[in-house]
Amino acid sequence: MSLDTTHSLALDDIQKILAVGYGEFDHACYFLISELYNVDRARAYFRAITEGMIDAASNKTRAGAEERKATIAFSFNGLQTLLDCPEDDLHRFDTAFREGMSGQHNLRRARILGDTNPGSTRKGWDWGRNNEIQILLILYARTEADSQNLDKTEVPKIEKFAKAVKVEYGYLGEDGKEHFGFRDGIAQPSVEGLRIPRVPESIKPGEFILGYANESGAIDDIPGIPGDDTWGKNGSYLVFRKLEQDVKTFEGLFKGKENPELLKAKMVGRWQDGSPLTLAPEGNERRLEQSNDFNYHKFDQHGYRCPIGAHIRRANPRDSLLKGTRDKSPAAALSNANSHRIIRRGRLYQKGTGEAAKKGLLFVCFNASIEDQFEFIQRQWVNNKKFSKLTNEVDPLIGAGGKFTIQAPYAPKQVDIKELVTTKAGAYFFLPGLCALKQLLKP
Ligand code: HEM
Structure with a gap:
């Protein structure tokens, strides 16, 4: 895949979530996977589930279209485990991504994110408090029943290679409204070359996708893994926060x-x-x-x-x-x-009903630098x-x-x-391009 910094993006190598929010799928199931104990099985599972996964160029989103509705991303811990390599063999990854959103040593980051506020401290988190999450898999569904079914079918398969998996259910609010009653997801950056026609005020793709020029004309570092020094091209950093309202x-x-x-x-x-x-x-x-x-x-x-x-x-x-x-x-x-x-792709969650219901936002955003964008x-x-x-x-x-x-x-x-x-939870991930994903999962 060429790194064309002046013309078009390699849309066929970019995960579709960067271009659209899968708005035609009202529901989504988020699998937060940790304690991988069988890497070969993990690879085989993800190869199968991501086969036919569609890219940012495809527009087969009408009902019944044959496509794999999935998004997959890896934490720093997850990449090390899958590649069975020490930290030092993973080059030029964003510092915030390397350090992870949480972990005992990192109170500085907690302060930046407001996670030192009484209701947000990590000891009360549902997952992610020790940077333990290794892989995030999002599967989209049209109905709530389909999404819960995904939980039933996929968790037993995941447990064959990982000791722990947490599941979150996300959905799109009526009229696009979040729990406080506001329409959300309106203002998104219009990214040059990414489905939205070029307009004078569009933002350079390098702000979100690695391998392209950003607003200052520079190309952010493309991370490398053993054997592929530009593995991260056409990828992006994914921030996930479970925010209770x-x-x-x-x-x-x-x-x-x-x-x-x-x-x-x-x-x-x-x-x-x-x-x-x-x-x-x-x-x-x-x-x-x-x-x-x-x-x-x-x-x-x-x-x-x-x-x-x-x-x-x-x-x-x-x-x-x-x-x-x-x-x-x-x-x-x-x-x-x-x-x-940032490009935002959040969905609502609600657990329980009535007064005791827990409600909030599964906040997901994408950027080329976690430190300079989301954390900034x-x-x-x-x-x-x-x-x-x-x-x-x-x-x-x-x-x-x-x-x-x-x-x-x-x-x-x-x-x-x-x-x-x-x-209530959170982690930083890397969303690889589709070729990079294949390479990571190859037997
Ligand atoms: C539960 C938590 C949150 C709620 C309820 C919420 C709600 C909203 C609403 C109603 C809007 C206006 C509609 C729109 O333009 O999309 C908005 C915009 C926005 N929010 Fe949030 N938000 C939350 C968390 C966050 C977080 C954590 C960030 C990033 C640090 C963030 C960044 C933004 C940005 C960048 C915009 C667009 C601003 C613009 O370009 O005009 N939000 N949010």
């Missing part, structure tokens, strides 16, 4: 409040039905529900529409952070923000108490709670927020 506390924040819908929208930066406050400050507008065509500097510099600390403005400040850029221009700010983007967003924007011109506050939706400032021309308001989202 406290819906009762969220709803409690608005009891007795004047205009609760506006307050909710201010926290996120979009109305629950999706329109961005920057374009639709007065109320949701149907035609703007999927809109991603806006920046902040020109129309909303001071945060009078979308507050400066709102979730979407922290997670992607677009052209608004002029400080620290080359020439303090909105264009430079946008270009800077564009080098810290968490550290410099979401959990940064001095983000932009703010002091002593964090993301109101996914941070640790505290105050949240809503800017207004004469009378800015501050509201008290509680911790609404806690981490």
